[in-house]
Amino acid sequence: MANNPPSAPPPAMSFEAAATSIVAILLAIWGYTQWLRPFLRDNPNRLPLPPGPQPRFIVGNLQDLPSGGREWDSYAALAQKFKSDVIYLRVLGTSILSINSFFAANELLNQRGAVWSDRPRLPMIKELMGWDWNLVLQSYNEGFSSHRRIVQQHFQPGVVTVQYRPVMKLEVNVLLQNLLVAPTRFSDHLKRMAGAIIMMVTYGHRVCTDNDPFIQLAEEVRRHSEETPGAALVDTMPILKYLPSWIAPFKRIALFRRGLSVKMREAPFLMVREQLAAGNAMRSMVSSLLEDESRTNDGSDEELIKNCGGVVYSAGADTTATALTNFVLAMSLYPDVQRRAHAELDTVVGRGRLLDFDDRGKLPYLGAILKETLRWKAVTPLGVPHCTTEADEYRGFYIPAKTTVLPNISAMLHDQEVYADPEEFNPDRFIPEGTKPAAPDPARAAFGFGRRICPGRHFADDSIWIAISNILQVFSIQGPDGGIRKSNVQWSSGLVSTPSAFACDIQPRFEGAEHLMGDD
């Protein structure tokens, strides 16, 4: 038998290959510990996690995370599939809990507010885009309570009624005139009205033209915020934020948007400070805070005031304008609802004057339209994410500390058990009849929960009511010939979900209606 030649020794592993293997092993260990963490830490009784799709090794539920539009429906579908209103997902070490019923939201976010009211880290929007100053996204350790106290004080019901209602009436009158002159541009007019009210009460700035720089800035911010906070990969893998910009395009986008965040906070604030120095500032939230601050004279609160002005400006205008646009769409799709509203207005107020806040109690059907507007299409369908500060137990399930909590407001407002035929715009559901009680007020979910509940809700309620009631009093809204097909309108992702453009016809509904709209 011939001898086989001795085999060549295996080639020595190159340095690169060895390094790659070590990194891969370290990553696998990291992934494994991240994957196991919720079971190991703070879970002495080894409670199970809430129902949800089976996680995969290392990446967890990355592929199950809803994306690509209407994420609220995908979360609701997961809730149906797993027959549970709370759904647990784990993505690269981050725990996510989707809450899909008001019942669970009430038990967790309202009743256990001390633990369930923080905000998640959100590296994309807060650290890279620079929105960490914004109360809406602020954690407890980022100055939440001082910011919240100021905004709450300036938007409590007494202040809204006395100081802000006159501004709302004035700007609604401008809205009516704009709708009369250029009805097809209704969407711009609604944005302008919502922005103008906010600019006046926050900074004492009167919006006089469509080209107002602050309204345009707000619109630019809106155009660049069509992603749901927490949806970026860097939010679940914060380490990615250290990648250089040339291989991480999201960092270049974030840098551009950072500029908008700075402008939104700085520009109107500097305007008020200059006006105060010149002695011609109008009374507003920011001017009175600055005057108070100059009396105490320590200069330390300027940043706080700047932040509070910026948050009201960024949180208040877009939300209100979106609710009003949904209302216009509903009116053009449901002519019978509109006819009944017109009849109620003609009977109670007549056609001789514009209605006022005092008329509200006498107009139950209009009140029901407002509620149905907030229910039919949630303005913030996935709310703003909450975060748990410590581990908790719910219905025998273990909820890890630092879980990102997504309240599925849309699912709560479309719960078949609570609101029959939820896709239909039906204000009657809010009018009690015989022994049938009214459906629950959607405000219990639409404005969020617990310690983070929207501080602008009284203001939003008043401004939306006065706008829709005045529009209905003088105008009739119709879809274009052939009507609008509901399926043609799409709602965006993002914190605020706006409908895509649609056409409709808005005309005065009786002779002389235009004379009710006075010069402002």
Ligand code: HEM
């Ligand atoms: C239709 C109108 C509006 C809707 C549907 C709405 C909805 C919401 C929701 C769902 C939240 C999150 C609550 C939570 O985390 O549980 C929120 C927070 C907030 N809203 Fe509104 N909002 C509206 C109008 C306004 C207005 C007019 C203002 C102006 C004052 C405002 C200021 C804020 C602020 C500052 C926060 C953050 C509160 C915090 O994190 O502590 N909102 N809003």
